Every structure is written in structure tokens, then in C-alpha cells.
Amino acid sequence: MKHQAKSIRPFIGAKDFDLSRSFYRDMGFEEVVISPAMSLFKINDVGFYLQNAYIKDWVDNTMIFLEVDDADRYYQELLALNLPSKYENIRLTPVRVDYWGKECFVHDPSGILWHFGEFFRK
Secondary structure (H helix, E strand, C coil): CCCCCCCCCCEEECCCHHHHHHHHHHCCCEEEEEECCEEEEEECCEEEEEECCCCHHHHHCCEEEEECCCHHHHHHHHHHHCHHHHCCCCEEEEEEECCCEEEEEEECCCCCEEEEEEECCC
16 A cells, blocks of 8 residues: 555543543643544644543453653653542553563553553664
């Protein structure tokens, strides 16, 4: 194919739409309201759509990987936000090292699992 991909934006659901909107703004994402039931959240050219829709099986099985430049620093920045004290059911998992790189994890208010990873460069 000769097309040039410019971005990919997954659609994710929210158990409590307003709570999730607040959570993602606190994480540093910029919100662009599209409709009363959907917003685009972005950092630079990377983004995702948050919907006021909740299907438990769908949300419980949603994982998103966001590549970051430094997983250790990103984890420290997440810790500094103190998200678990502001939002119920938020879990942060420290950085793990694997053969391909490093990553830390965050469960959002609905249970979506975020991977924040840094690939080892050869």
C-alpha cells in the first residue's frame, strides 16, 4: 500500500464518563469535546476517543500500549500525580523489565489497562 498512516486512535469506553474525563485530564491528556458522549484525548499527535459507553466484557478486556521515551521517568511522574488517592480502583504497577524493554501499568477508573512502555534500542 502506498498510503501513509498518520495516527491510530482507539475507541475506549467509560463506566463513569465524567470521572474518566477528569482522570485523563489529570494524567496530562488534552481533551477535545466531540459530542456530549465522546471526547478525543491527546498528547501531541497521539490520541484516543473516550466514549460514554460501557460494556463490561469490552472494557475489562481493553488494553492500550503507549510508547514513552523513558518508562522510569514516566512512572515517577505518574506517582507524583497521586491518582489512587483521587480516584477509586486506580492501580499503578511499577516498571518491569522484559527482553524487549521496560513498562509500567495503570488501571483507569473503568478498569482499562494502560501499558506505558519504552523499547530497548539496538
